[in-house]
Amino acid sequence: MIASSARILVADDEECVHRLLRRALPGEAYRVVSAATSQEALARALAEVPDLIVLDVHMPGQGGLEVLAELRRDCRTRLVPIILLTGDAAPEDRVRGLDGGADDYVSKPFHPSELAARIASALRRSRADVGANPLTRLPGSPTIEEEVNRRIDAREPFAFLYVDIDRFKAFNDVYGYAKGDAMIRDTAALLTEAVAAEAASAGFVGHVGGDDFVLLCRPSGAERLAQHAAGLFDEGLAAHYAAADLDRGFLECRDRQGSWHRSPLCALSIAGVTTERRRLDHYAKVVELASEMKAYVKSRPAGGSAFAFDRRRDR
Structure with a gap:
């Protein structure tokens, strides 16, 4: 069964x-x-x-x-x-x-x-x-790593996009796990839609876990893909929030110390690295560079979804 x-x-x-x-x-x-x-x-x-x-x-x-x-x-x-x-x-x-x-x-x-x-x-x-995620049924971490290594071994140019839902914990705390699961499922669906539209057969969508996803595509279409995904997420926010919260633009919730604070609405942070500028010859290096870029994107002032790509070049 x-x-x-x-x-x-x-x-x-x-x-x-x-x-x-x-x-x-x-x-x-x-x-x-x-x-x-x-x-x-x-x-x-x-x-x-x-x-x-x-x-x-x-x-x-x-x-x-x-x-x-x-x-x-x-x-x-x-x-x-x-x-x-x-x-x-x-x-x-x-x-x-x-x-x-x-x-x-x-x-x-x-x-x-x-x-x-x-x-x-x-x-x-x-x-x-x-290793499919039971909630989204997208390939999990083992398959993501396998697919990245396949492209590295084939010397196939690629872009690696790390996608994170900002402030998801606050949303989950206020609206509950069922609503949180619905947002995760909808995010998986819109990311798949964006990859199908922008990357076609070169695309890949994986679910690392929680509110973290990975997209793969050709370097030439990476920024279009990020922009498409960010736009779809922002357009769909209204389906997840109460009208009053949407009008305010934030949630009122308690932190771990029990103090009340305001949490802006959820948004996507998309961090990208590509083989156009960096020599991505190991999965661990890909993840390390993407994590650096994710920290950079998440450091921006709260607002709508945003993306950034590593512009540095190997020396």
């Missing part, structure tokens, strides 16, 4: 497949959404980012393997487990799918309980492999 409700996208033009899976997957553990065409499957996958996709290889319009390739190119769905369904038994078709990034292959006709077991197994593997 999966611990939290998992969103499963079933992309198949046969209605009987959708009916079978809805019966086989318990409603308290899964939420099944459907797509009948490849175009609908792509649109729903990119808009909703499910936890797992069951994808028919032979669908009207664009084929399932082409859809698979597009999903693997997009930063939003690159790590989503995908199980392919097909009526073909040819080994070469299975090899093509697995080589293209599929996590498993199931032949039609299938037994619903077997496919349900494969779905549960793929979800467990995926969450263990990426």
Whole structure:
């Protein structure tokens, strides 16, 4: 049994497949959404980012393997487990799918309980492999480090953006953990949206933990990405605060000593380092430089979201 409700996208033009899976997957553990065409499957996958996709290889319009390739190119769905369904038994078709990034292959006709077991197994593997944050389901610290090291080893130019929600503790103390979790989830969603818009296949979004995130992209698009993310966060603040707090522009809360003080509204601090100016040859160095820049950004007077990039050059 999966611990939290998992969103499963079933992309198949046969209605009987959708009916079978809805019966086989318990409603308290899964939420099944459907797509009948490849175009609908792509649109729903990119808009909703499910936890797992069951994808028919032979669908009207664009084929399932082409859809698979597009999903693997997009930063939003690159790590989503995908199980392919097909009526073909040819080994070469299975090899093509697995080589293209599929996590498993199931032949039609299938037994619903077997496919349900494969779905549960793929979800467990995926969450263990990426160290996914249970709240946002974004890749955690181990995968962030692995992705940075991959780019270093490949000598691939990249920008590393460290994202922190300023004054989140005060918000959490005043509004409670449920509201705090909602802000974290919404921040994860808007960061993913910004990366998809500005970085495309070169983008990556990770959740270090708490209110800290990491974005990766090409150096040329780093400032646009930071600006986009900051703008989305500031635009969405109204959904999280009471009207009176928004009008005042601050919260009244107690510090650890029990004294009342005013805490400005939350904002993003985004600190960036890129391979354009620094020789980033080790993950620890990347994190060290980004932490220095984060301290600089957070030292600014309270206000809206802001970002800064390391302009220093190696000697």
